[in-house]
Amino acid sequence: MDQKVLILFVDDEPLIFETVKDALEEGGFAVRPEHDARGAMTALEECAGELSGLVTDVNLGSDVTGWDVARRARELRPDLPVVYTSGYSSADWNVLGVPHSTLVPKPYAPAQIVTAVSALINKAASQPGPMPG
Amino acid sequence: MDQKVLILFVDDEPLIFETVKDALEEGGFAVRPEHDARGAMTALEECAGELSGLVTDVNLGSDVTGWDVARRARELRPDLPVVYTSGYSSADWNVLGVPHSTLVPKPYAPAQIVTAVSALINKAASQPGPMPG
Amino acid sequence: MDQKVLILFVDDEPLIFETVKDALEEGGFAVRPEHDARGAMTALEECAGELSGLVTDVNLGSDVTGWDVARRARELRPDLPVVYTSGYSSADWNVLGVPHSTLVPKPYAPAQIVTAVSALINKAASQPGPMPG
Amino acid sequence: MDQKVLILFVDDEPLIFETVKDALEEGGFAVRPEHDARGAMTALEECAGELSGLVTDVNLGSDVTGWDVARRARELRPDLPVVYTSGYSSADWNVLGVPHSTLVPKPYAPAQIVTAVSALINKAASQPGPMPG
Amino acid sequence: MDQKVLILFVDDEPLIFETVKDALEEGGFAVRPEHDARGAMTALEECAGELSGLVTDVNLGSDVTGWDVARRARELRPDLPVVYTSGYSSADWNVLGVPHSTLVPKPYAPAQIVTAVSALINKAASQPGPMPG
Amino acid sequence: MDQKVLILFVDDEPLIFETVKDALEEGGFAVRPEHDARGAMTALEECAGELSGLVTDVNLGSDVTGWDVARRARELRPDLPVVYTSGYSSADWNVLGVPHSTLVPKPYAPAQIVTAVSALINKAASQPGPMPG
Numbered sequence: 001m002d003q004k005v006l007i008l009f010v011d012d013e014p015l016i017f018e019t020v021k022d023a024l025e026e027g028g029f030a031v032r033p034e035h036d037a038r039g040a041m042t043a044l045e046e047c048a049g050e051l052s053g054l055v056t057d058v059n060l061g062s063d064v065t066g067w068d069v070a071r072r073a074r075e076l077r078p079d080l081p082v083v084y085t086s087g088y089s090s091a092d093w094n095v096l097g098v099p100h101s102t103l104v105p106k107p108y109a110p111a112q113i114v115t116a117v118s119a120l121i122n123k124a125a126s127q128p129g130p131m132p133g
Numbered sequence: 134m135d136q137k138v139l140i141l142f143v144d145d146e147p148l149i150f151e152t153v154k155d156a157l158e159e160g161g162f163a164v165r166p167e168h169d170a171r172g173a174m175t176a177l178e179e180c181a182g183e184l185s186g187l188v189t190d191v192n193l194g195s196d197v198t199g200w201d202v203a204r205r206a207r208e209l210r211p212d213l214p215v216v217y218t219s220g221y222s223s224a225d226w227n228v229l230g231v232p233h234s235t236l237v238p239k240p241y242a243p244a245q246i247v248t249a250v251s252a253l254i255n256k257a258a259s260q261p262g263p264m265p266g
Numbered sequence: 267m268d269q270k271v272l273i274l275f276v277d278d279e280p281l282i283f284e285t286v287k288d289a290l291e292e293g294g295f296a297v298r299p300e301h302d303a304r305g306a307m308t309a310l311e312e313c314a315g316e317l318s319g320l321v322t323d324v325n326l327g328s329d330v331t332g333w334d335v336a337r338r339a340r341e342l343r344p345d346l347p348v349v350y351t352s353g354y355s356s357a358d359w360n361v362l363g364v365p366h367s368t369l370v371p372k373p374y375a376p377a378q379i380v381t382a383v384s385a386l387i388n389k390a391a392s393q394p395g396p397m398p399g
Numbered sequence: 400m401d402q403k404v405l406i407l408f409v410d411d412e413p414l415i416f417e418t419v420k421d422a423l424e425e426g427g428f429a430v431r432p433e434h435d436a437r438g439a440m441t442a443l444e445e446c447a448g449e450l451s452g453l454v455t456d457v458n459l460g461s462d463v464t465g466w467d468v469a470r471r472a473r474e475l476r477p478d479l480p481v482v483y484t485s486g487y488s489s490a491d492w493n494v495l496g497v498p499h500s501t502l503v504p505k506p507y508a509p510a511q512i513v514t515a516v517s518a519l520i521n522k523a524a525s526q527p528g529p530m531p532g
Numbered sequence: 533m534d535q536k537v538l539i540l541f542v543d544d545e546p547l548i549f550e551t552v553k554d555a556l557e558e559g560g561f562a563v564r565p566e567h568d569a570r571g572a573m574t575a576l577e578e579c580a581g582e583l584s585g586l587v588t589d590v591n592l593g594s595d596v597t598g599w600d601v602a603r604r605a606r607e608l609r610p611d612l613p614v615v616y617t618s619g620y621s622s623a624d625w626n627v628l629g630v631p632h633s634t635l636v637p638k639p640y641a642p643a644q645i646v647t648a649v650s651a652l653i654n655k656a657a658s659q660p661g662p663m664p665g
Numbered sequence: 666m667d668q669k670v671l672i673l674f675v676d677d678e679p680l681i682f683e684t685v686k687d688a689l690e691e692g693g694f695a696v697r698p699e700h701d702a703r704g705a706m707t708a709l710e711e712c713a714g715e716l717s718g719l720v721t722d723v724n725l726g727s728d729v730t731g732w733d734v735a736r737r738a739r740e741l742r743p744d745l746p747v748v749y750t751s752g753y754s755s756a757d758w759n760v761l762g763v764p765h766s767t768l769v770p771k772p773y774a775p776a777q778i779v780t781a782v783s784a785l786i787n788k789a790a791s792q793p794g795p796m797p798g
Binding site: 138161247248260 | 285289356357359360367368369370371373374375376377378380381382385
Binding site for chain 5: 211212213214232233256257259260261262
C-alpha cells in the first residue's frame with residue numbers, strides 16, 4: 001500500500017491546521033495542505049484526479065469561500081467526498097453545500113474530521129453500480 | 134386538517150405534469166403548478182413560507198434551471214425538501230444540487246415523486262433539535 | 267395473503283381520521299381504529315402481538331399522550347414501527363420519542379403516513395440478525 | 400414520458416400477484432410478470448438492460464430461489480434495485496441477499512412494495528459520481 | 533480553537549473509565565467525568581449549554597439510570613448527541629432510549645465511542661434548517 | 666472490560682497487515698490474524714461465536730475469496746459486521762457482497778477500517794428489536 005490516500009486540507013488558522021493534519025496523518029491519510037482559496041483552487045487543477053477527499057474551512061478570508069472550492073472540486077470529480085468546517089449556522093450549508101457532504105461545526109475535535117472523511121470515502125465505494133473515480 | 138400541504142411543482146412537459154399533479158393530489162398534497170423558471174421564481178417570492186416541498190425538473194427550457202430554482206428556494210427556506218427530476222447524469226447533481234435533496238431519474242413513475250417528497254418532509258421533522266420552519 | 271398487516275391508528279379528530287384510514291386501507295393495510303388514549307392502551311393489551319405498526323397523534327386530549335402509548339407499545343413489542351403525528355415542535359420528540367420512530371408534522375398529506383409506516387416496516391425486516399417479532 | 404419504468408415482478412401466488420401488480424401499475428410502473436424462477440431467469444437475459452427494478456419472492460417453488468434470481472440480475476446490472484419478499488426469517492437475507500436490497504416481510508401491504516421500489520430507485524440515482532445504468 | 537468540545541462521560545467502572553477518557557482526549561475531545569447518576573444530573577444543570585455530547589452507561593448502580601440522565605439532558609438540550617453503553621439487550625433501548633442516539637454494546641473498543649460521538653455531532657450539524665444549539 | 670472485542674482480520678499482504686492490525690489494536694480491538702482463505706475458514710469454525718466483526722481482503726490469492734469467507738461467516742453469525750477491502754470495482758460487491766457490509770476501496774488509510782468496523786458494530790446494536798448475537 002505504497003499508494004497514498006490523499007486529502008486536500010484547506011484552512012488558514014495555523015493552530016487548527018497542525019492539529020488536524022496530525023490527526024489525519026496518524027489515521028493513515030496523506031495531507032496536501034493549503035492555506036487559502038487561491039492555493040486550494042490551484043491544487044485542484046493539479047491533482048483532483050489523485051484526491052480521495054477534500055476538507056475545507058468555509059471562511060477562507062477571501063471572496064472565494066470553501067463553498068466555491070468544493071463546487072470546483074465536484075466539477076472535476078463528481079464523486080469526491082467533501083467535508084466543510086464552519087463556525088456559523090448550517091443554514092448556509094443548505095443553500096451552498098454540495099450533496100453527500102458533511103458539515104463539521106467549529107469548534108471541533110480532530111477525530112470528527114477523521115471520522116467524517118473515513119465515513120464518506122467508505123460510503124462512496126459501498127454504493128450501487130460501478131465504483132466511482 | 135383544513136391547512137394544505139403545499140408542493141411547488143415545476144415542469145414544462147404537459148403530459149408529465151398532469152400525471153404527477155394527479156398523483157400528488159391523490160396522495161393528499163396540494164400542488165402549486167408552474168411551467169417555467171420565471172413562474173417558479175415568482176412563486177417562491179410569493180409563498181416560500183407556505184411551502185412544504187419543491188419538485189422541479191432540472192431542464193426548464195431556459196437559462197435559469199431547476200438547480201437555480203432550488204438554490205433560491207433554500208435561501209428563503211433552508212429546510213425546504215427539494216426533489217429534482219432529470220433525464221441526465223447525476224454528475225451534475227453532485228455539483229449543482231443542494232444537500233438533503235433527492236434526484237429522481239427520468240423517466241420515472243409518479244409514485245417515486247410521492248415517495249421522495251413524503252420521505253424528505255418526514256425526515257426533516259424527525260431530526261435533532263427544534264423543528265425547522 | 268389472507269393475513270392482515272394491522273396498523274393501530276390513534277387520533278381524535280374525525281376528519282383526519284377518515285382520510286388517513288382510507289389512505290392506509292387503499293395501500294393495503296388493515297386499520298384498528300382508536301380515538302383516545304384509553305382505547306389505544308386497551309388495544310395494545312389485546313393485540314400488540316398482531317400489530318405491524320402504530321400511528322398515533324401526540325395530543326390525545328388527555329393526560330395520557332401519544333408518547334405514553336408508544337412507550338407502552340414498545341414495552342410489549344420492542345421492534346414495533348412507531349409513527350407520531352404532531353402539530354408542535356420536534357423538540358418534544360427528542361425527549362419523549364422512542365428510537366427508530368418517525369415524526370410526521372401536522373398538517374400532513376396522508377401519503378406521508380403510508381410512506382412512513384411502509385419504510386419503517388421494511389427497514390425493521392432488512393436488518394442484521396434474525397427478523398424481529 | 401412515453402418510456403416505461405419497468406419492474407420485473409416474480410411471484411407464484413396468483414392472489415398476491417394481482418394485488419401487487421395493480422398497486423405498482425397504479426403507482427405508474429410498468430410490470431413484467433413472471434411466475435417462476437425459469438421465467439424470471441429468461442426475462443433477465445431478455446431485458447435486464449431495460450429494467451428499473453426487481454421484486455421477487457424468495458420461495459419460488461423450485462431449486463432456483465429468489466436469492467439466485469437477484470444475484471443473476473446484479474451480474475447483468477450491478478446497480479439494479481432489488482426487493483425480496485419472504486415469510487421467513489431475515490437471517491437468510493443476511494447470508495444470501497445482495498447489498499442495497501430491501502427485504503419485505505410477508506404478509507405485506509402492497510404499499511410497502513411501491514415504497515421499497517421507489518426509495519431504492521431514487522437512492523441509486525442520488526449518489527456520488529455518475530448515474531449508474 | 534481554544535474552545536473545547538466537551539463530552540459528559542458517565543461510568544462507574546474505573547478501568548473502563550480511564551480507557552475511554554484517554555481515547556476521547558486523544559481524539560481531541562475534552563471530557564467532563566462523572567461516576568454516578570447524581571453527579572451526572574448535577575453536571576447537566578451546570579453545563580448543559582456547553583456540552584457537545586453525552587456518553588453514559590445505562591447501569592449506574594442506582595435507581596436513576598443512564599436512560600434518565602439522557603432524558604434530562606434532552607430536556608435541556610433537544611439536539612444533544614447521546615451515546616449509551618450497555619451490557620444488556622437492546623430491547624430496553626427501544627423503550628427507554630431517545631431518538632437519534634446510539635447504543636454501544638458492552639464490551640466495546642474505545643474507538644467505537646469516539647466514532648459514535650463524532651458521527652452524531654457531525655450528523656446533527658449536517659441537517660436541514662438552522663444549526664441546532 | 667476484560668472481555669475482548671475480537672475482529673477477524675484476513676489479508677495476505679504483510680505491510681498492510683501490520684499497519685491495520687496496529688490501528689485496530691490502538692482503537693482497542695483485539696485482532697485474530699489470518700493470512701489466507703483456509704486459515705480464515707478454520708478461524709470461523711473455531712470462534713465465530715466470539716467475533717465482533719470480520720475484515721477481509723477480497724483477493725486472497727486462492728480460489729476461495731473474501732466473498733466466500735464473509736458468506737460463511739454470515740451463515741454462522743447472521744448479524745456479524747463485515748468489511749471488505751478491495752482494489753477493484755464495487756460492481757462485484759453488488760453481486761457477491763452481503764447486506765449491511767462496507768466496501769473499503771484500496772488503497773485505504775487504516776482509520777477507514779477502524780471507522781467502518783466501529784460504525785457497523787454500533788449500528789447492529791442500535792436497531793429495533795432484541796440485540797443480535
